[in-house]
Amino acid sequence: MAPTLDLVFAALADPTRRAILSMLLEDDMAVTDVAAPFEISLTAISKHLNILGRAGLISQERRGRVKWCKLEPDALKSASVWMQGFGQFEPIHLDAFERFLKAELPET
Amino acid sequence: MAPTLDLVFAALADPTRRAILSMLLEDDMAVTDVAAPFEISLTAISKHLNILGRAGLISQERRGRVKWCKLEPDALKSASVWMQGFGQFEPIHLDAFERFLKAELPET
DNA sequence: AGCATATTCAACCAAATGGTTCACTGTCGA
DNA sequence: TCGACAGTGAACCATTTGGTTGAATATGCT
Numbered sequence: 505m506a507p508t509l510d511l512v513f514a515a516l517a518d519p520t521r522r523a524i525l526s527m528l529l530e531d532d533m534a535v536t537d538v539a540a541p542f543e544i545s546l547t548a549i550s551k552h553l554n555i556l557g558r559a560g561l562i563s564q565e566r567r568g569r570v571k572w573c574k575l576e577p578d579a580l581k582s583a584s585v586w587m588q589g590f591g592q593f594e595p596i597h598l599d600a601f602e603r604f605l606k607a608e609l610p611e612t
Numbered sequence: 613m614a615p616t617l618d619l620v621f622a623a624l625a626d627p628t629r630r631a632i633l634s635m636l637l638e639d640d641m642a643v644t645d646v647a648a649p650f651e652i653s654l655t656a657i658s659k660h661l662n663i664l665g666r667a668g669l670i671s672q673e674r675r676g677r678v679k680w681c682k683l684e685p686d687a688l689k690s691a692s693v694w695m696q697g698f699g700q701f702e703p704i705h706l707d708a709f710e711r712f713l714k715a716e717l718p719e720t
Numbered sequence: 721a722g723c724a725t726a727t728t729c730a731a732c733c734a735a736a737t738g739g740t741t742c743a744c745t746g747t748c749g750a
Numbered sequence: 751t752c753g754a755c756a757g758t759g760a761a762c763c764a765t766t767t768g769g770t771t772g773a774a775t776a777t778g779c780t
Binding site: 552569 | 768769776778
């Protein structure tokens with residue numbers, strides 16, 4: 505049961521993919537634009553996006569020749585729920601989160 | 613940066629390891645006892661425990677010939693913090709969590 | 721029509737993962 | 751001292767992962 509949880513955590517285990525999610529937090533993006541800040545090939549980014557998609561963390565909608573990537577934050581809920589029991593974390597205010605984002609974004 | 617986050621999420625991506633964490637939520641356990649409910653070899657469980665240990669999710673203390681495994685819930689905090697920003701999850705009450713636990717534990 | 725842009729496909733590679741079996745090292749109990 | 755128990759190490763295997771390059775497929779622009 506819960507193969508989703510496998511996929512979600514596996515997707516989050518890669519720093520490139522976490523950085524992509526952080527970028528999508530700002531706005532929807534085309535695949536090419538997602539790839540821009542990274543050194544790796546567009547193909548590699550495409551694969552990462554597929555993994556994020558299969559995990560339900562993003563959705564992709566093709567409009568014309570560009571495919572738009574959109575964050576789907578609900579998919580994180582199951583993972584978040586799973587973790588809640590392991591210590592009673594109160595929700596964090598934005599400050600702490602922003603610090604984490606900065607630490608995660610590629611080449612600052 | 614944040615190699616810990618990589619390790620924590622990677623560790624959580626395996627259902628066997630999540631089940632182990634759930635078991636350790638109840639109480640500290642010896643390696644052999646951790647392995648008991650699973651069909652896989654003791655060696656495999658030992659490897660899983662190593663991965664959990666490297667991620668900081670558990671600690672292991674050898675006392676005599678038995679090695680005790682202890683949950684370290686603090687390690688989940690960084691992961692939890694990371695996720696907080698992606699949708700404002702209010703903390704979940706125990707009901708939802710218990711349902712997840714039941715879905716995760718091996719052979720009910 | 722013809723070219724450039726956006727994205728994926730296919731084939732390949734090195735390294736990591738999750739599992740196995742068998743042998744080994746300690747430690748406890750009789 | 752000897753045997754049983756707790757756990758790790760080493761070698762192996764199949765599969766997945768994260769990356770590459772080069773070709774293919776659409777779509778849009780002029």
